[in-house]
Amino acid sequence: MKGGKLIIFSAPSGSGKTTIVHYLLKQAELNLAFSVSAASRARRGKEKEGQHYYFMNVSEFKNHIKQDDFLEWEEVYRDNFYGTLKSEVERLWAEGKNVIFDIDVVGGLRIKKKFPKETLAVFVKPPSVDELKIRLKKRSTESEDKINMRIAKASVELATSPQFDKVIKNYDLDTALEEAHKMVADFVGVSASKKED
Numbered sequence: 001m002k003g004g005k006l007i008i009f010s011a012p013s014g015s016g017k018t019t020i021v022h023y024l025l026k027q028a029e030l031n032l033a034f035s036v037s038a039a040s041r042a043r044r045g046k047e048k049e050g051q052h053y054y055f056m057n058v059s060e061f062k063n064h065i066k067q068d069d070f071l072e073w074e075e076v077y078r079d080n081f082y083g084t085l086k087s088e089v090e091r092l093w094a095e096g097k098n099v100i101f102d103i104d105v106v107g108g109l110r111i112k113k114k115f116p117k118e119t120l121a122v123f124v125k126p127p128s129v130d131e132l133k134i135r136l137k138k139r140s141t142e143s144e145d146k147i148n149m150r151i152a153k154a155s156v157e158l159a160t161s162p163q164f165d166k167v168i169k170n171y172d173l174d175t176a177l178e179e180a181h182k183m184v185a186d187f188v189g190v191s192a193s194k195k196e197d
């Protein structure tokens with residue numbers, strides 16, 4: 001596999017990384033395309049097939065594992081498998097794009113290890129675990145049980161931040177967006193000229 005750059009944003013669920021990734025995708029000069037992951041969890045709210053995830057059941061997912069179709073995959077939560085299909089990255093590289101990922105810390109570090117020179121791995125740090133809980137409750141897309149599962153995982157994930165190339169503290173969203181924009185522009189070798197909301 002060969003092509004453009006890989007930009008990874010990893011963080012505990014609720015840290016704001018998805019907002020940052022969406023903002024970066026709007027900055028045309030960065031030439032980014034989103035890597036749509038495969039996932040075995042249930043679809044939430046307005047999520048669309050092929051846009052947010054390629055949704056599949058656990059047995060379909062396991063079939064892809066057997067076929068060696070994944071660049072990385074992870075059972076992020078019990079029975080919730082997520083993975084990056086090799087075909088997805090190949091497709092976006094063939095379009096001449098830099099690929100941006102919104103994936104968990106383990107998957108992010110795996111891709112960095114496979115493509116050390118091509119990858120910028122960024123960890124988004126939330127203000128605190130308590131604040132994460134508040135944000136997840138506000139989002140109200142998951143049950144109390146699922147929120148607790150995500151919070152329990154957050155502390156483990158926070159400990160991996162030193163392994164990333166860069167850490168962004170998402171205490172103030174505008175500052176975090178600007179910081180992320182500059183960081184990615186530097187890495188892909190363009191100037192962070194445009195700013196859209």
Ligand code: 5GP
Binds near residue numbers: 082083084107
């Ligand atoms: P959510 O269910 O909130 O969409 O995602 C749960 C977690 O799975 C998030 O941390 C998200 O970044 C991660 N995730 C999404 N896609 C992938 C993937 O392809 N690989 C890995 N390892 N994690 C992923």
